[in-house]
Every structure is written in C-alpha cells, then in structure tokens.
Amino acid sequence: MKRPENLVFRLGTGLFGLVLVLVVVAIGVELSRQSWLSIQKFGLNFWRTETWDPVAGEFGALPFIWGTLYSSILSLLIAAPIALGIAIFISELCPNRLKPALVFLTELLAAIPSIVYGLWGIFVLVPAVRAFEVSFPQSLKWIPLFSGPPFGLGMLAAALILAVMVIPFTSSVAREVLKSVPVAQREGAYALGATRFEAISAALFYARTGIVGAVLLGFGRALGETMAVTMVIGNNPRISLSLFAPQHTMSAVLANEFTEAAEPLYLSALIEIGLVLFVITLVVNSLSRLLIWSMARPARKAAATTVVPAVESAA
Amino acid sequence: MTAGTRRRKFVSSLFVAFCAASVLLALVPLAFVLFFVVSQGVQSLNLAFFTHMPAPTGEAGGGMANAIVGSLIIVGLGALFAIPVGILSGVYMSEYAGTRFASLVRFAADTLNGVPSIVIGVFVYGIAVLPFKQFSAFAGGLALGVMMIPIIARTTEELLLLVPGTMREGALALGATHARAVFTVVVPSAAQGIMTGIVLAIARIAGETAPLLFTSLNNRFFTTKLTQPISSLTVQVYTYASSPYQDQHRQAWAGALVLVAIVLTCSLLARFATRRLESLNPR
C-alpha cells in the first residue's frame, strides 16, 4: 500500500531535481536563442573564419577556438604529468603522517581564486616570462614556436598559469580514481616481486580509462577558465603557433567585449562564441565523466545501497 | 641481485623521485602566490581600507568597504537560492538512486559543474538583467547560486548515500513516512557533512569574478539594495588590477589578501569538519 505522503515526497524532491535539469537546458536554449542572428548570418563558416572585425560586421570564431584549445592543451602537457605524480605520491608513496598535510596543500592551491592568480600573473609571472623571452637566444628565434617580439603577455604565460590552476583539480580526481583500484591488483604485483614502479604501473594500467577521464576533466576546467587567462594572454584575436604571441580565447573575448557590443550582430556573434564554449565543455566533461564512471562502476554498484527496494517493501 | 633487478630498482627510484618532485613543483607556485599576496597586501591593509568607499579614479586613498559588504550580500543571496535546490535535489538523487530520472539529475549536476562561469554570467544576463533592464545584486546572486547548486547537490547525495540503510529502515519500520524518515533521521545524521559541502561551495564561488561582470556590475557607492548594481571584492580587485595607478594596484593586492583569507578560512573550516566526520564515521 503506497502512502500518499510518500508520493508527495517523491514529487517534491523530484521537482527540485527537475529545476536543476531545467537550468542546464535553459542555458543551452538561452544561448542558442541569443546567437540565432549570428548563426543565421554566418552558419558553419563561423567556426572557420579567422576575421573578427566589428567595424565591418564580419565575425569568425576561429582565433578564439584556436586560442582556447592551444592554451588548454599546452597547460595539460605541463600539468598532467605533475598532477599524476602528485596523485601517485599522495595515494601510494608518501608516509601516512604526511598525507593530510599534502592533501591540504593541494586543496589550498585549488582554493585560490582565479582573479588572485590573474593579479599575480600580471605583476609577477608576465615580467618573468618577458625576461625569459628577452633572453631567449636569437639563433633559435626562427622556430615558429618561439618567434615574435617579447611581450611577456601571450600564450606561454597563459599556459603556465592555466597549468598551475588545473593541477590540484586533476590530481584530486586522479587520486579518487586510484583509490578505486582494487587493492588486490597491487598486492598481487608485489607478491610477484614487482618494484614500486611496476606495481603502481599495474594499478595505473588498470585505472587507465579513469586516469584519462581525470586528465580530460582538467582539460575541461582549463577550457572554461576566464579571469586569469584574460589578464595575461594579450587579448589579440590572431592565430599564431608562437608561444610568445599574444592571442585570445573564447572566455577572454566574452569577458572583454560583452558589455560593449553595441550592434545586435556583434552581440549575437559573441554569444555564439559562448554557445561554442558551452558545447565544447559539455562534450569534454561528459566524455571524461563517462570514462571515470565506466572504470569505477564495479565499485560503485556495490556501494550504492539498494534503498528503493527497501522503501517499496516497507510501504 | 642480477643486473636486471638493479635496473628495475633504479627505474623505480627514479619514478618515486619524479613523483616527489611533482609535489614540490606544485608547491612552488603556491608559495610564490601566497608570498606575494601576503607581502603586498599586508602593506595596504589599514582601517581606511575596511571603512572607506573608493576614491575618484586617479586619486589615492579610499577603500573597499562597499566591495566587502557587497560580496557578502551576493554570496549570501547565492547561498539562499542554492541551498534548498541543492539539498533537495541531493535528497532525490540519493533516495531514488536507481531510477533513470536520478541519473539524469546527476548528469545535469555534473554538467552544470563544468559550465564555465563566464557562460553562466552570459546566461543570467539574458534572463535576469536584460528583461528587467537593470544590473542588480539579485542577478549577481542568481549567477553565483546557479554555480553552487551542483556542488551542494552532489555533496548532499554522496553523504546521504553514506548513511547506513539501517537508520532509514528503522525509521520506516516505526511507521514514519518516507519524508519523515529522511528529514528527521537521515539528513540530520549527515548534517555536518552537508554543512561542509555548503561551506566548500561558498569557498569556491566567493572568488568568482566573471559571472559578476555583467550581472551585478559594480558600484562606487555603498548600497544594500538588491535591485541595484553592487560592488564586490572580486570585481573591484579586477578593476583596480587593470588600472594604471599604483595606489589602486596596492589596494588590489589588499583586496586579494582579504579574498584569499575568506576563501582559505572557509576551506579550512570545511577540512576540519570533514576530518571530524571521517573519524566519527570511518569508511
């Protein structure tokens, strides 16, 4: 016999769950609605055009997509090994007394607000990067990766700051993933006489989808980072391979130009960039969660208490 | 020991060294940033900073009193909006964990968690600023609230799942309705953890700048009206950092210090609470 109060409870709490779902849908809908003008005018060319010309009314998202992807990938190249190293150290290698302190310190890194990183970026990191660029040997300047005048502001500074910001998040997710590797895996390896490296490698291999998921999550974080990046990247909508060149990202152009786009087409083009960013982060994050979830599924199935049947049978 | 074993051991030590080095490498920027924030910020913290409004552009002096109060108001608004939605969604996800709708809600929460904050700012601009033709503290609070919901929801869900089934079943066996069982027995036992989740969510969004740029805008004056633009610590630090005036840079560092202090205190509180929790309910 089902009591009506239980139905009210289910519907009531379900309603709030629905609110959550609706918020996500609403974001997608609102962004699409407001970028409709731009979508109609430029269509798929928007993703391929390099020009960003508010005077002529020609808008293309390519420089920003490039900047976002380039800076995020670069930052991951730096951050992923370090984050994994930290995750492995904390979960496998460090003495138990040290663990809480190290976890605390990585969380500290994550807690610092983006704007504070940006502040540090302009006044400390950028001058340091400029000094590095100035002292960079002229003989190597022909390499496209290092060409261009030493602004300090540019892709390198952005990648560095993004790396610092992404490390704590990636490492804590990686730690969670490693935790879900059955102890038997490692114990079996040690029993066979493996070194620490070999045993951990076995665990890493077992958790490989989860690790990839963790790295992807960090990538998703880097994609959306705004304040710290806009303060150090130079805000120049040009595609360039050079680490020294000032470039632009999707989130940075939104932060800079949103309040002032006076023409409807300009505003619509900006919001379409927001839509592109939304879709890209959605895809990356979903993919990463899928990977992590599929890896941790056996553990999760055991943990999820079978609550629903218990409730039904009690009713 | 054979040569092969020696080589394997060597590789292993190299690996361990690399991992330890990564930890140190990550701590370097942390120390660097904190050092600068503290050393630069402390110089500018004085009574005026906490009690005065900003001076006209280019003039030295003034403070961030309105920004500090503004941040408190916006974060408070966000929490007000996010806590009921977050907790109740979390309750649904944990109580009906097997259903497809719960999975959908969970997916939505994780998606929302990953949406860049600037996109949320654009979204809230479209629904809360443009239709009312007004930048407002309310819109800023809404933007921050939207960001807090998934954090609170997922934390609540995971903590409620940790509560032993026996507690719930006991209450139900005594004849309680599902609602009664959850709200008077299960939730209170997870209450501390949920509070921790809320504090963590606050710590995360207290430092947000991007979503406030076009929702709550900024205000030179002190205001507590929710329907007017309002100043906030993060936006003010950003404005001052981008300015060419030395005095404003000074104040930006001070503002950053206050911000970091608030965020770290919240994180610390959450950390201690979690440790207490973990010692009480060992997994």
Added chain:
Amino acid sequence: MKITRTLLAVAGAASLVVGAAAQTLQINGAGATFPAPIYTKWVSEYNKLHGNVEINYQPLGSGAGIRQVTNQTVFFGASDGPMNNDQLQAAPGKILHFPTVLGAVVPVYNIPGANAELKFTGPVLADIFLGKVTKWNDPAIAKLNPDVKLPGIDITVVHRSDASGTTYIWADYFAKVSPEWKTKVGVNTSVNWPTGVGGKGSEGVTGVVTQTPGSISYVELVYALQNKINYGSVQNMAGEFTKGSVQSVTAAAAAAATQMPADFRVSITNAPGKGVYPISSFTWLLLYENPKDKGQSKAMVDFVKWALTDGQKYCGDLGYAPLPEGVVKLEMTALAKIKVS
C-alpha cells in the same frame, strides 16, 4: 540558539541601515574611460553637496555606454565617439548628446634609454598602427626626430581590446590623415587592428605600455599626465608640432564652438588653426529625451547643469579643457528639452 539570536540582531540592525539608505536616489551610468577621472570626481563632489544622490558611473568603455543606454540597463551613457545614425535609430527613444569636457588623445611610448619627447606626424603614426613602420629607428621617425637616439628595436603597438571612444577619436584622426587607414580599417569604437596587442581600458593599455619596452599606444592626456608617461607631439594642420594640453585642446574647439550643430555631434580632430592639438575631442553624455523615471531624470538634469557650470573648475587639474562659454549656453537650452516630470 545564541548564534540565531545574534544573527537576528545583526539582521535587524542591517535592516535599519537599509531603511535609512532607502532615501538615496541611485542613478546608474556607464561609458567612456576617457572622462572617468573627471566624471568620478564630479559625482563624488556632487554627492557631497546632495547627499542623497548617488550617481554610479562605471567606466566600461564608450561602446558599453552606447549599448547599455540603448538597452536601458543604465540610465545614462557616456561616449567619446558620438552615436551614429544607425545607433540612434536602434534606440527605443530619442537620445540627446551633451558635451561635457574636452580632452586630447596622445601617443604614449616606452623607449628604453631614450627619455625624449618624440615628434610624430599623422601619416607616420597611421603607418605605425597599420604595421607598415615596424622599427623605432625607421627613417620616417628618425627624420622627424634628428636629435634623438632611437634604438633598433621592434615597435610593439598596443591598442584597446575593448570598444572605446578613445579608439574612435584616434581612428577618426587617422581616417582624416591617411587614406589607407580610411579604406582599410575605418572608424569605430572597436576596429580590426592590423597589428598589435590589446589592453583592456585605458588602464589596461597604460599598464601594458609601462611594462613593455618598445611599445607605443594611445591614451587620454589625463592618464599620461597622472602616470608620468612620455607622450609625443603631433603635427597639426598649420604645420606646428603641438603637445596635448589644456590650451592646445581649447584652441581645437574654438572653431567648432562657433559652428556647433544642433545635436552637438561634431568631430574636432585635425582642426585648422594655430596652437591646435590635432587629436582633440569632445566627450558626450547620452541622455534620453523622455526617460521613464522622472525622479532620476530631474536629478540627472540638475547634475549635468552643475557639471557644466561649477563642475568645470575641476577640469584643469585633471588635464581636461573646460567647454567654451558659447557651447555651455547652447547646452543649457538643450537641457530644457529633457522631460523631468
């Protein structure tokens, strides 16, 4: 329990404060960074005289001023570039322009080792910003500055990354002295810059210049003065190399003052005459003729009248030139058009 009681007490006290504060009239405005120092000074002084009127001016850039006032998300806008006919058409009501002060846009630069005052001509400046002149010791620059030892380093062009009236004035001048600029880039608050790196706001740009050796940019005179940055002189139509200053800007407005169009939208870049600084401009407040909120309208009109009269005395110290008498008279008449009840 104690905590709840304290919280309630605090909330009670706060609500009293809110209640008291409820008497204040808050007017929101957004726009140009160019006049931000004088506008923020004005609202601060005006607030001392009329404690209940708080005019929250946010220097987000001229483009933002135009857009926000068109969307009516702020009560008034401010821009260094007048709204064009398309923009005026797009607004839901009639918008009037009111010039408030005069200012100059000056070329600022950071040349390591050379602390001198450089001379530029319009065409040379345009070529630098077009990316055609790329090194500091280029013959075009060296010819104008024979006494200065110019290094052979690259010129780093720094421009505004946000929509800006300062950009508008700069581009407007270039369009008059460089046909290539006119066709290739055009005039707007935000243009497709052929070269260079972007900084947000006058503040951001000045910050980049002070920290990047070899850079050149353009800012309002007041920012250059307050940050003690080297700025150069520009050749005017009469052939003189003039530096931006209160006098040279006032001279630029002299001709326009006698031929002011009824809607006050006039460009005074590259103005003829002696002692004129060629990159000068008015800056305007954008007000609706018939705004919905009459209370705010009344206060705003009162404020503008004060700014055009008493407020002008603050101009000199901050590096702005006050408006010519004739223009102020015309504006007072025009202000009467705004509905305050």
